[in-house]
Amino acid sequence: MDPLTATPTPTSDPKDPIMAATLELDLAVSTLREVNARLHDPDLGADDVVVTHPAGRHSVAVGLNRPMTVTVKGHVGYYAAGMNQSADVVVEGNVGVGVAENMMSGSVWVKGSASQSAGATAHGGLLVVEGDAAARCGISMKGVDIVVGGSIGHMSAFMAQAGRLVVRGDAGDALGDSIYEARIYVRGTVASLGADCVAKEMRPEHHEELATLLKSAGYEDDDTHAYTRYGSARSLYHFHVDNTSAY
Amino acid sequence: MTQYRTQPRTSATFDPATIAEIQRAADTGIYDIRGWGAKRALPHFDDLLFLGASMSRYPLEGYRERCGTDVVLGDRHAKYPLHLETPVTIAGMSFGALSGRAKAALGRGASEVGTSTTTGDGGMTPEERSQSKHLVYQYLPSRYGMNPDHLRQADAIEVVLGQGAKPGGGGMLLGQKITERVAQMRTLPQGVDQRSASRHPDWTGPDDLTIKIGELREITDWEKPVYVKVGATRTYYDVKLAVHAGADVVVVDGMQGGTAATQEVFIEHVGIPTLAAIPQAVQALQELGVHRKVQLIVSGGIRTGADVAKAMALGADAVAIGTAALVALGDNDPRWQADYEALGTSAGAYDDFQEGRDPAGITTQDPELQQRLDPVEGGRRLANYLRVLTMEAQTIARACGKAHLQHLEPEDLVAITIEAAAMARVPLAGTSWVPGQTAGGSW
Numbered sequence: 001m002d003p004l005t006a007t008p009t010p011t012s013d014p015k016d017p018i019m020a021a022t023l024e025l026d027l028a029v030s031t032l033r034e035v036n037a038r039l040h041d042p043d044l045g046a047d048d049v050v051v052t053h054p055a056g057r058h059s060v061a062v063g064l065n066r067p068m069t070v071t072v073k074g075h076v077g078y079y080a081a082g083m084n085q086s087a088d089v090v091v092e093g094n095v096g097v098g099v100a101e102n103m104m105s106g107s108v109w110v111k112g113s114a115s116q117s118a119g120a121t122a123h124g125g126l127l128v129v130e131g132d133a134a135a136r137c138g139i140s141m142k143g144v145d146i147v148v149g150g151s152i153g154h155m156s157a158f159m160a161q162a163g164r165l166v167v168r169g170d171a172g173d174a175l176g177d178s179i180y181e182a183r184i185y186v187r188g189t190v191a192s193l194g195a196d197c198v199a200k201e202m203r204p205e206h207h208e209e210l211a212t213l214l215k216s217a218g219y220e221d222d223d224t225h226a227y228t229r230y231g232s233a234r235s236l237y238h239f240h241v242d243n244t245s246a247y
Numbered sequence: 248m249t250q251y252r253t254q255p256r257t258s259a260t261f262d263p264a265t266i267a268e269i270q271r272a273a274d275t276g277i278y279d280i281r282g283w284g285a286k287r288a289l290p291h292f293d294d295l296l297f298l299g300a301s302m303s304r305y306p307l308e309g310y311r312e313r314c315g316t317d318v319v320l321g322d323r324h325a326k327y328p329l330h331l332e333t334p335v336t337i338a339g340m341s342f343g344a345l346s347g348r349a350k351a352a353l354g355r356g357a358s359e360v361g362t363s364t365t366t367g368d369g370g371m372t373p374e375e376r377s378q379s380k381h382l383v384y385q386y387l388p389s390r391y392g393m394n395p396d397h398l399r400q401a402d403a404i405e406v407v408l409g410q411g412a413k414p415g416g417g418g419m420l421l422g423q424k425i426t427e428r429v430a431q432m433r434t435l436p437q438g439v440d441q442r443s444a445s446r447h448p449d450w451t452g453p454d455d456l457t458i459k460i461g462e463l464r465e466i467t468d469w470e471k472p473v474y475v476k477v478g479a480t481r482t483y484y485d486v487k488l489a490v491h492a493g494a495d496v497v498v499v500d501g502m503q504g505g506t507a508a509t510q511e512v513f514i515e516h517v518g519i520p521t522l523a524a525i526p527q528a529v530q531a532l533q534e535l536g537v538h539r540k541v542q543l544i545v546s547g548g549i550r551t552g553a554d555v556a557k558a559m560a561l562g563a564d565a566v567a568i569g570t571a572a573l574v575a576l577g578d579n580d581p582r583w584q585a586d587y588e589a590l591g592t593s594a595g596a597y598d599d600f601q602e603g604r605d606p607a608g609i610t611t612q613d614p615e616l617q618q619r620l621d622p623v624e625g626g627r628r629l630a631n632y633l634r635v636l637t638m639e640a641q642t643i644a645r646a647c648g649k650a651h652l653q654h655l656e657p658e659d660l661v662a663i664t665i666e667a668a669a670m671a672r673v674p675l676a677g678t679s680w681v682p683g684q685t686a687g688g689s690w
Contacts, residue, residue: 036465058458063395063466079449079462083395097458098449102393117449121390123434139448140390142434159444161434181436237439238422239277 021046028053032060039064058096061089064106081108084125100127103144116153119146122163128217135172138165141182147217157184158194166213168222176230184230185210187222196236200229279511280419282600282610284412284503284547284570289520291503292554294667295660296676299646307645314641315651318565320363320542321403321472321495324464328472328495329381329403331565332361333637334652335555338500338546338569339385339405339476341367343420343429344507344600345573347374349609351622352576354378356629360637365405365567368418368443370432371397378622383474386463388417389443391433395466403496404463405474406456408447408485411504411547414478414518418443419508423603426612453488460493474498479524479547480517486531490541498567499528501547505570507610508601521547521558523670529562538562539653552639559640560655561671568636575632576625577607583619 023046025035035051038044039061051072054060058077061070064087072080075093084103091099094112103122110118113131120136122144129137129146135153138146143162151169158174160182170188177194183206184197193199202210207224214222257263268279300306307314322328337357342350344367351374357364363381370392376382384401386393398404409415420429420441430437450459460473475489476498489497501521506514525545532538545558546567558566570578579587581594586606590599600610608619644652647659661676662668668675669682 032465033469037468040468059462059465062462065395078455078458082462083398083466085395097455101449102390102395104395120449121393123394136448140444142390158448159442178442180439237436239440 022048022050024050024052026052027055027057027060032057035060036062039068039070042066044068054093056096061087064089067106075112084108094131095129099129100125100144103127113150114148118148119144122146124163126216132169138163138182138184141165145213145216147213147219149217149219151188154191155194157182157197160184164209164213166210166217166227168219176232178236179230179232181232183209185213185227186230187227190228190230193230196233197230198233200231202227202229280421280508280601281511281514281598282505282507282509283514283598284505285515285518286598287515289503290522290664290666290670291520291548292522292557294522294664295557295662295671295673297553297556297560297643297647297659298661300648304648306648307650309642309645312645313650314645315653316637316641318542318653320544320565321474323472323495323537323541324469324493325403325472325495326468326470327402329363331363331381333633334362334559334563334565334640335549335633335636336362336383336544336565336567337364337572338504338567339365339367339383339407339410340569340573341369341418341420341507342372342375343367343369343424343433343612345609346611346617346620347372348617348620348622349573349576349625350375351378352620352625352629353572354382355622355626356572356575356633357381359626359630360633362633363402366397366401368420368433369429370394371400372432376400378626385476387443388445388447389433390448391435391443398463398471399467401471403472403474404467405476405498406460406463406494407476409445409478409480409500410476410506411478411500411502411518411521412506413509413513414480414502415445416509416513416517417445419601421508421601421603424601424612429612453492456488456492464493472496474544476500478502478504479519479521482519482524482527483531486528486543487535490532490535490537494541496542496544497528497532498544498546499524500567501545503548504546505573520670521545522667525558525561525563526670526672532562539564549636552636552641553643555636555640556643556652556655557660559652560659561657561673564653571632572629573609575629576609577620577628578605578609580607583607 047068049070054074054076060076062082065085067086070089072091077096079098080095081089082101087106090109097115098117100108101120103125105124107126110129114129114133116134117136118133119127121140123142127146130149132150133152137152137156139158141160141163147166154172157176161180165184167186171190173191174194176197210224318334320329358380364379365383383403385405387407422438472495474496475494477485479501502518542564544565545563549566583606603611605611608616660673
């Protein structure tokens, strides 16, 4: 049976007219173009899709723009779930560069680890990486919430403009370099802070915010008092000759 | 009795402008920031001439025989390539750098003559989309205002790696222009001096760009042409890499190309002239066997129909104008001379676009100044100007015996300076000498 023309497979009571239906799209037999075209099709006929045999392909499940659930069974390459809007995507594996880049809404949940630039420039939604995330995690983030179960690499949250980045492990060098109004919470050590990024007081609203973020990612047992908040000192917001060495 | 005295003599090296700049730098401790493009004299299209038809070539009748001007852009991979009625397009300029009314005027003028306009850093505004028949959406390193809905609403996507005024540099928008609306579109605090990134945040190098273009195509279901824009530097290599990465269209912007704000030292000392870049780009496309298949858009100092014709004769498929389009709207108009003088400049020399106090109401977010530009009138003026450019180019093409602007060829050109002959790779007028290419000699 052609997986691209297959009708959705009922996964609950077939007598129920509003049943949830699951559709399987197999990248071992269909091209990436065919799979993404189906995922973009408003008449897909399924709100729950499983993508199998991704085999490290790039741009899997990119440009989704309606509420739906997509589970990717395996490792993927660059830009998985890029520019996601409204969909909830789970990757049961590791992801390459730029997972959920420029996400607008919805969620992307990575069961493994992520390469560079996870959540880059994302405007909204929730990105969870259960493992580690490499360099530039949250670079230029513009409103997304990112929760990383492990550690993150260097230059993370570079020029981060808005949103929240939570790291349960450690952060690499130059965290939050040239950061604007994003907030960063790190439980472990920070190798070094970037220009204009400073440690800040954890006020009650920050504990509350962090607890909510941790809970949304399934880490509700973490003690928020073990975390440190980082953000902008706002000293580089305007060009000034005294700041020359920082530019 | 006559007294002979030594006349005061200024230095050619330390001329008055140089001395004034040293004094200004010493006083303020900050580099000069301005808009516009390179202002120094450079080898340019003015240094080329056309060989009109006579005995050995037949001209076309100027007012009777058709000379086509249309161009198709992006038919290599895209389901819906752009089909423009004139090869003169409007270059990327941001809402933020320009007022919303100026962007609307650009859209009106371009649409009236069937050409495209382009967004800029900061995203797509509804006014711009609604007024532009063909709208190219820039995909920039900053990703300010980057929205997949806008990507899908666009008619083409332009991945920007750099621009001629500042190859290797990111954008800049000073606090005066970061109004509430601009700040909201860019997710920035109001009033900050915005520093745009110079590198894309989620890819580095040509192999990554291949994957990035693949993603953009997947997101837009392979419908839109994908352009790659580079500032002119190592143009031969950049164009080859852009083609390998999958570009449908390559945009090459020479150092005369304008900017809304950048360091003066950057504008005048980084990049190469447009004239030097075009033959490099064409050579790269020809060697890959994709000249005329991957289209070449050239920008940076296009002012007249002669410039359009010369760029196309050298191998461009289309051109883009930015500075000239703003001038057509009313930038540097003498009727605002008193206001220019109040800013310490004059009509024709105003380039402090970064300050947001543009007397013509174009490069500003000031609510009162903006009212000085009527988008309908501005659009009409731009359409007039675009028609003149097109007709001028047709006039030259017919004189060279060409029934379409794209039939113009390097063989139609000679250069009047050795520098221009070497850069453009056409013979010095009256000789067969192409410096750097041929040994020359008599006919």
